[in-house]
Amino acid sequence: MERRDFLKGTAYCGLALAFGGPFTPLRAFAADDLKARRAWEARYRREFLATRGDAQGFAFHCSNCQGNCAWKVYARDGVVTREEQSAAYPSINPNIPDANPRGCNKGIVHSRQMYQADRLLHPMKRAGKRGEGKWERVSWDVALDDIAARVVDNLNSHGLASLMLHCGTGILSQGRRAAPLRLGSLLGAQRLYPASAVGDMFTGASLAYGLATVGHTLDAWFDAKTIILWGINAAVTRIPDAHYLMEARYNGAKIYCITPEYNATAKLSTDWVPVKPGTDSFLAMSLLHVLFRDDFIDxxxxxxxxxxxxxxxxxxxxxxxxxxxxxxxxxxxxxxxxxxxxxxxxxxxxxxxxxxxxxxxxxxxxxxxxxxxxxxxxxxxxxxxxxxxxxREALKFPPHQTHATTGVHPTLVERMAKDLAKSDKAIVNIGFSLHKYVSGTMTCWGAALACALTGHAGERGGLDTENNWSLGGIGPLSSPKPARFASGFFSEWMNGDMARSMKRHYSDAHLKDTLGLDNQEIGALTGRYAETSNAWFGKPRALLLFADNMLRRNKSEAHYRQAFVESLDLFVDVNHRMDSTALWADYVLPAKSQYESWDLRGELGYHRFCNLTVPPKGLKPIGETKSEWEICLLLSRAIAKAAKTRGLIAIPDPDFLETKADKAAPVMRDLVNLAEDFTDHGKLMNDEDVVRWLMQNVPAIAPWTPEDAMKHGYVTLNREAGFNSPLYANRPFHSFEHNVYLRQPYxxxxxxxxxxxxxxxxxxLGCATPTAMQPLRPKSFPLAFWTPHTRHGIHSQWRANAQLLRLQRGEPYIWINPGTARQRGLAEGDPVRVFNDVGEFFARAKLMPAVPPGAVVMDHAWEPFQFRERLGLNSVVAGMLSPLELVEGWGHLKFNPNWDGNMIAFESSVEVEKSKETAA
Amino acid sequence: MRQLGMVIDLNKCIGCQTCTLACKSQWTDHDGREFMYWNHVETRPGKGYPRDWEAAGGGWDGDSLKPGRLPRLAEDYGIPADFNFESALFHEGKQPLRPLDAMQWGPNWEEDQGAGEFPNGYFFYLPRLCNHCTKPACLAACPRQAIYKREEDGIVLIDQERCRGYRYCVAACPYKKIYFNPQAGRSEKCIFCYPRVEQGIPQACAYQCVGRARHVSYLDDEAGALHQLVSVWKVALPLHPEYGTQPNVYYVPPLSPPAFEADGKPSGKPRIPDDYLRQLFGPDVDAALATLQQEIDRKSRGESSPLMDMLIAYRHGDMFRLSRPEGGQP
Amino acid sequence: MRRTLAWLLFLLVAPVWATPGPDRLIQVGQTSAPPPLDPGDPAWTSAPAATVRLYPQITAPGGPGGSVLMLEARVLRSGGRLAIRLAWPDAGEDVADARATHRFADAAAVEFAPAGDTLPYVGMGEPGRPVQVWLWRAGQPPERLSAQGFGSLAGQAGAPPEAQARRSATGWTLVLRGKTDAPVPAAIAFAAWDGAEDGRAGRKRLSAWQALAGPGGTIPAALREEARLGGDPARGERLYTERGCVACHAPSAGLGPDLAQAGGIHWPGYLRRSIREPAAFRVPGYTSIMPKLGLQRLEIEDLAAYLMTRGQ
Structure with missing residues (x-):
């Protein structure tokens, strides 16, 4: 072949050509030559040993990931070289696949994240206007003294509730999270309920069971015969457990994956159920219809x-x-x-x-x-x-009638219902996507009813939102004094004045038509909630924020920021990296990250193992970073000092009463002795002390000692970890065995x-029993917009990681159906503007046959700073909440960790058009 | 010669890229290798990585090597972008975080795109690494005989002391899994983690596969998954067998949920067209898929299936059989 | 045609030029000062310029060899150091670029024959008769290498040569300066690669050994036998036909090296040796071994004389 001809036939220009044409290959070296020649192989062996380093620790990655995976962390000369899954969990039963090797693409790049250039290395003080990006490096002492003085003055003049000390979902572990919780509880500061703040409440499950988080260890998938995955993209969001799904399929299970876009989980399922966005509650009702109609009832x-x-x-x-x-x-x-x-x-x-x-x-x-x-x-x-x-309600929704609404063919509904009913063990998993619609509560409640009708609970499976263990015993560490618990969704709603964007996006007529309540009526409900709920409420003046990217996650983000953060007297952000929220702080305090301080996590119920972080010996500190415990200890000392100089010993807190010798007295917020209280008189001086305390005081961890845990990086939780079923040593965990077998009430x-x-x-609202609710997205913009969890981040954590961005396209992009794109003149990779009446953002287009026409989908939690003009994807998401979740004070529907609401994220509509470049 | 091989079960691959990064942090994040992905996972159908590798030539035509061409760094591999963290996050202004060089392609550029039309779009993940071929085209193409196949495990290596970066191997490899290291002036590729394997530790990509999709054993180990899946059950197939290099990485082909008929009714036909799978894995893919389905059906009837048990892999550790035979080299 | 034009163009704009010296003999200029590294240094005028033809490599994989047909060489020696200035036409500048892993750099090399009265095979030497090589690749540090046959190139201990290259619109001028193994090498050869043509390894053009003129400007005594040419080319041509040499030694046959340009690339000594003892050194990349033809001494002289007419 002529070189020129070869060139012509390819897309490669200026390419290199290896051969002029076929030729006879050279003979190989003789074997005896080879032996001598192989000395060079030592080169890669040396490289391997270098990554193994000279010290080894253990870790998990606690930032709002529900995976909780045990890792080994290797370090050399005090620098982490690499992490690798421990893969050391014991098999609990030879007939059930073991849990190894837990981990994912985020965990495995954390060592790169640790040393990345977005890492905060020194305390910094804002030198310009908020969010302007001008910083001044200050010493820890200077920063802490100033912060403490301002906190004390604030408490003194505006009362205890004027301080919010919130630890976001960036730290959900029992060890590191204990520091901000303890300090906040001692000070009586406001604290948001995190699952609600991020919109991860399963209120449908709460209605049915009085518990939001119910379900199984995920090895329970393995011997299920029918698995319905509803709004959960397990292959992306449950990466360490997803193998159980395919293993269940190989074990003969039917897997139905209900999701509007064909995704990685649909790919491994026996059937993809292509529900139209926001119509899941209609599908749930049709499932119930079949169960009632055909009397598939236990x-x-x-x-x-x-x-x-x-x-x-x-x-x-x-x-x-x-x-x-x-x-x-x-x-x-x-x-x-x-x-x-x-x-x-x-x-x-x-x-x-x-x-x-x-x-x-x-x-x-x-x-x-x-x-x-x-x-x-x-x-x-x-x-x-x-x-x-x-x-009667279910019979209103025959599958052939909901077909047009849901897009799901009746034969699929009928088959799914039958498989659910006929399977000895069936599991219906509800993902975090569903409750991002107002109708999610109904969908989940309907799914719970489907499980109930078919008798699926305990070892027969049933509804699974997510199982959490009952660790117990932690109270004295994290909440030595009562804290001001605030509703996550509601406080954010009020503090951020979210009703404004709701009113802009949803006309009264539209709301009345789709939901049955207009803006004013919703406003009346929020007013009533503020009055009647026992959730704490009130806009704080000072905010000490730990590991929470609230300016990323809140809807109509610029508006929220203006209404809340910009109006604060003091905003301190404690973080290991510069995130979109830290950018707006008055102070940023550099914290340690996953491998650098001791930690423990055991409450996550996807598996039965409690993981430890034990930093490799000799690990060098990165800049001036400190652990959260150390930061809170220093803060408590600085606050005590500032209080002392102001002659302020303690502040009585009559909102909480303490009973001493039959006399009730207000809880005292002791400022001068704050550090003594914080360390429990010197017993809890650092993160290692905290982990040892947890090991010794959490009953579900017995009989393991800290030394046992340090040997392997994990311990196996005992029977006590399950609170509505025992956690048997050799069987997957299933919720509600106490109820089903021991007849204990729910x-x-x-x-x-x-x-x-x-x-x-x-x-x-016609919702006294499960029913269907229409999607709320207004017709003023033609495209549905939803933002499922991403594969390449845990919310915004790791979202700006260079290693992971290289596995994407380096900057935010939307997913759009090729036909929908074509109608708008959009081609693959084009810069686009996504907009509606509440905002706009700029990104690139990625044409996805997996996405239904008439939609813009975006894997969520790109940092606003990754967008042009720093307009994040939540710029086009209007505020919305569910009237059902504003119900307060009915039976088990009282504000508590099992009954709180969600910020509704998937009910806005948008338009998209071609734009100029995506960078300013 | 003994041959160590790998079977990757495409049904268990969830595209999470943990293997990609396990390999990267083990081998390729320094010293000129930053752009390389010795192991990567690409979404199929698609142009893949490097872009359009299947059209880049190489491999065998009988006993003659076919011409091949070298992928380009920015356009076909993708530049390993660094980002403007400093100016975007620590300075005035609203400059967004962006790659310092515009990204044109990457190892996972077409993530979840695939082909077809909604609602019958389809895709699956294809992890790729050096196939440690029995008849390696790279080895034959090297004018310096810098490439050899190890007697004890069949691992194909590029002697880093002999290689002078001529890149004939890069062109000759039809899978385009050899990379030229511009900093070292040598070509490099997946070494099947021999320094780990020699210590009885499985390859980083396999051991760290959280989908538990990868089996590793010697082909002549009759109890091993390779022998069982490749030779006995014939459900694991080489990628593009027509390239003639006789790969030793095998794939269990992907099942898929049924496509929908025009009215939305499930059709009973898989959404990944059989033809497409034949293009990738050759004509034996039909029988392999039929065997898989037949054994799944046995399980759903409550019968036993040693094949399914092997693919389920009850113990993670059992997926790797690295022990050497008596008298093997240390 | 295009290549000839390029050469002519290069001649016109080359900074310094002189009439080509006698074939295969390079006059070494002497300077008192250290030989210059700067290609534009006036000292270079003191060294006579030699125009050297380059030939495609006949080993496999050889390929088309590239477009560099000739180069001009000057050699200066002083204080035990040798400096060689090469100038050759090359229409485009190709420099090693870490961002273009599919591209190759322009390159040039000087090969030094070991001391002795028999020159090794010009393409990378032979087992037992190592050649030394100075290699320059545009954009990369020069290398000091040695080889004992095709594919055996390896780094050599000792200071690498210094290099300075200058790029004009039409070509390169390069000075390599350093110490060689033998203080006075018997012969040197040159190679050039064009990056634009994916030049690397065997995709290059290579000169025949060039003797460095001894005192009096003649071929050094040790190499006189290698250079001796005594037979009758016409008789040699008849023998070549009668013996059917072409059956193997043609580009299409591919069983032995193509001899179409044997006279350009080889010395008579090498050809005589190869005819007499075909197995003594086999050109790499060819599988069959030439039989001993059992020729008379004079017949061998005739054949060698004929082959020396080819490709000159």
Whole structure:
């Protein structure tokens, strides 16, 4: 072939050509030559040994990752060379694949992240306007003294609640997180509930079980026969556990992956269920439709374990309560229609019933029927069952009718329902995507009902949001005094004045039409919530923020920033890297990161192992970084000093009372002795002390000692870790065994899995039982916009990592269907502007056949500083919250870690157009 | 000669890139190797990495080497970009974080793109590394005989003392898994982690594969996954066997959820077209997929399947059989 | 044609030029000062210029060899150091670029024959008869290397030569300066690679050994036998045909090295030796071994004389 001809046929220009044409290869060297020649191989052996270094530690990566994986960390001359998965977890059962080697692409580049140029090395003080980017390097002493003085003055003049000391999801481990929690609790500072602040509440599960996080260790997937993955892209967001899915498939399981875009998890599933964005609740109702219609119902389970037998007044739509029948009757005792006696009988196990058991005894509760019960004023009350209500609602949604709405063909719905019903063990996993829609609560609740109808709980599987262990015993460390717990979503909503962008994006008429409530009515609900909720509320004046990228994650971000952060008197950001939030701080204090301080994490229930971070010996500090414990200790000393010079010994906090010798007195916020309190009189001086304390005081860790843990980097949690089931040594964990086998009541008002809520807002929205809710995105912009979790970050952590950016395209890009792109004249790689009436951002286009037409998708949590003009992707996300999640003070729906709301992220609509370049 | 080989189960590969970075932090993040990915994972269908490698020639035509061409750094491999952290994060202004050199391509450029039309788009992940071929074209092409195959494990190495960076091997490798190190003036490639293997530690990419997709054993080890999956069950196939180099990295081909008919009904046909898989893995892929499905069906009926048990891999450690036979070289 | 034009153009703009010296004999200029590294140093005029033809390498993989057909060489010696200035046409500048791993740099090399009365094979020497090589690649530090046959090039201990290259619009002028193994090498040869043509390894053009003129400007005594040419080329040509040499030694045959340019690249001594003892040294890349032809001494002289007419 002529060189010229060869060149012509290729896209390569100016390329190099190896051969003029075919030729005979040279003979190989003789074997005896080879032996002598192989001395050079020592070269790569030396390189390998260099990466193994001269010291080894253990670590996990705690920044808001639910993976919790054990790693070995190698260092040489005090510098981390490399990390590698430990892969040392024991097999719990020869018939279940082991958990090795846990880890992912983020964990494996952390050593590169540690030394990357976005690392904060020294305390810095703002030298210009907030966010202007002018910094002055200051000493720790100068920074801490100034911060402490301002904190003390603030507490003195504006009260304790004017301080927010919040640790975000960047640190979720029990060791490192303990420092800010402890300091905040001693000071009585406001603290946001983090899962709610980031929009990760499973309120649908909370409705059903009184628990937001329920489910299984993920090895439980392995022997399931049907797995429904709903809004969860496990192959991207559960990387260390995703293998169990394919292994389950090889073990004969059917896997349905419900997601609007064809993704890495859909790829490994037996069926992809291409639901249209935001219509999941319709799909859930159609599943329920099939179950009810074809009577795929485990009646024994339903009678005992759920409130479907409970009687509902058909006149008011309320549950029939004891107080309806008796003067001064109880509000939290409920009735069934007992077929044995032909009368309404109280159901044991509810919050008000003296009998704390689900056992029915001689009761034979009816599921179906209409009856009349004599009320306390002798009037007859017409009643039916929750079952009847739920069925009637479900029967409104036959699969052939929801097909147009959901895009899911009836045969797929029918098959999925049947597989769910017929499988001995089936698991329905709810991902974090669903509750980013207002309808998510209903979808999740509907899925819970589907599991209930088919009897899936305990070892038969059931709903899985995410299992968390009950570690217990941590209180004295993290909360020695009561803290001001604030609702994550609600405080952010109010502090950031998010209602403004909601009003701009959603017209009253549209909201009324889709949701049933207009802006004003939603405003009224938020007002009521602020009044009635026992969540702390009130805009702080000083913010000490640890590992929280709040200016990245909040919606309508510039607006939020202006309303909240820019109005603060003091904003201190403690962080290991310069993130989009630290950029706006008055002070940034450089913290250690994953491998540099001792740490422990064991609450994550995807597996049963509690991991430790033990820094490699001799690790050199990076710049002037300090551990969170050290920073908080220094802060407590500086605050004590500042208080002393102002003659301020302690501040009484009458919002919290302490009972001493039968006398209630306000909790004292002791400032002068703050450091003594913080260290518990010298017992907790550093991060290693904290980890040792945890090892010795958390019952679920027994009998392991710190020395055991330091040998392997992990310990196996004991039986106590499971709080609604035992954690058996040789079986996967499944929630609710205590309820299903021991008949212990659930944490709900009814004491059973709850599928009827007669709160006025639920009734007003037609949501007393699971139902479908329409997507809210306005039609004023044509494209749906959603932002699933990314493969290349844990939220914004690692999002700006050079190693990972090289595995992407170096800058933010949207995913768009090629047809949708073509209609707008967009080609692969084009710079684009994404906009709506609340904002805009610039990115590049990536044409994705996997994405449905009429949508812009973006893997989330790109840092705003990665965008032109620093307009992050949340610039086009309008504020929105769910009226259902504003319900407060009904049974188990009271503000607590299991009942808090979500910042709604996926209900905005956008348009996209070609733009000039994506850099300014 | 004994031959160490690898089977990568494409059904278990989730495209997480942990292997890519396990390899990078073990070998290629310094000294002129920064742009190299001895192991990478590309989304298929697509142009792959380096861009359009399948059209870049190389390999064998009978006993003659076919011409091949050298990929370009920026356009075909991608520049290992550094970023303006300092100016974007620590200075005035609103300069966004950007690569210092505009990125034109990269090892995972087409992530999750694939082909087809919604809702029948499809893609899968294809991890690639040096195949440590039985008939390596690179070895034959080197005018300095700097490339050899080790007797004890069949690992193909480029002698870093003999190599003078002529790059005939780069062109000759039809998989384009040899890289020229401009700093060292030599060509380098995956060394199958021999320094680890010699100590009984599996390759970084395999050991650190969190999808548990990679099996490693000697081809003549009858109990090993290689022998079982390649020779007995015939579900693991070489990539592009027609290139003639006789690779020793094998792939379990990907299953896929069914495509939808025009009305949205699942069709019963896999969404990855059979033809496409035949292009990659040759005609034996049909039988391999049929065997996989047949054995999955056995499992779902509650019957036993040694094949499925092997692919499930109950113990991570069992996926690697590195022990040497009696009398083997130390 | 294009190449000839390039050469002519180069001649016109070359900074310093002189008439070509006698074939295969380079007059060494002497300076009292250290020989200059700067290609533009006036001292270079004191060294006579030799125009040297370059030939494609006939080993495999050789390839087309590139477009550099000739170069001009000057040699200066002083105080035990040798400086060689090479000038050759090259239309485009190709410099090693870490961002262009698919490109090759322009390069040139000087090869030094070991002392002795028999020159080694000009293409990288022979086992037992190592050649020394100074290699310069544009954009990279020069290297001091040695080789004992094709594919055996290896670094050599000792200080590498210094290099200074100057680029004009039409070509390179390069000075390499250093100490050689033999204080006075018997012969040197040159090679040039064009990066634009992917020149590296065998994709180059190479000169025949050039004797460094001894006192009196003649071929050194040791090499006189190597240079001796006594036979009758016409008889040699008949023998070449009768014996069917062409069956193997043609580019299309590929069984032995193409001899079309044998007279340009080889010395008579080498040709005589190869005919007499074909197995003594085999050109790499060819699988068959030439049989001994059993020729008379005079017949060998005739054949060698004929082959020396080819490609001159």
């Amino acid at each position: 009646r024994d389970f339903v009678r005992e374990q759920t409130d479907l037998t409970f009687l509902v007044r058909t006149d008011t739509g309320d549950l029939l309560r004891h107080k309806d029948l008796r003067d001064k009757g109880k509000d939290d005792v409920f009735f069934c229609w007992d077929e044995a006696t032909g009368s309404a009988q109280p159901m044991p196990g509810s919050q008000g019933h003296f009998k704390k058991s689900l056992r029915l005894g001689k009761l034979q509760p009816a599921l179906e029927g209409v009856w009349e019960v004599k009320g306390q004023d002798a009037a007859m009350i017409p009643v039916t069952t929750v079952f009847e209500h739920a069925r 944490k709900t008002l009814s004491g059973r899995q709850q599928f009827y809520v007669d709160h006025p807002v639920f009734k007003q």
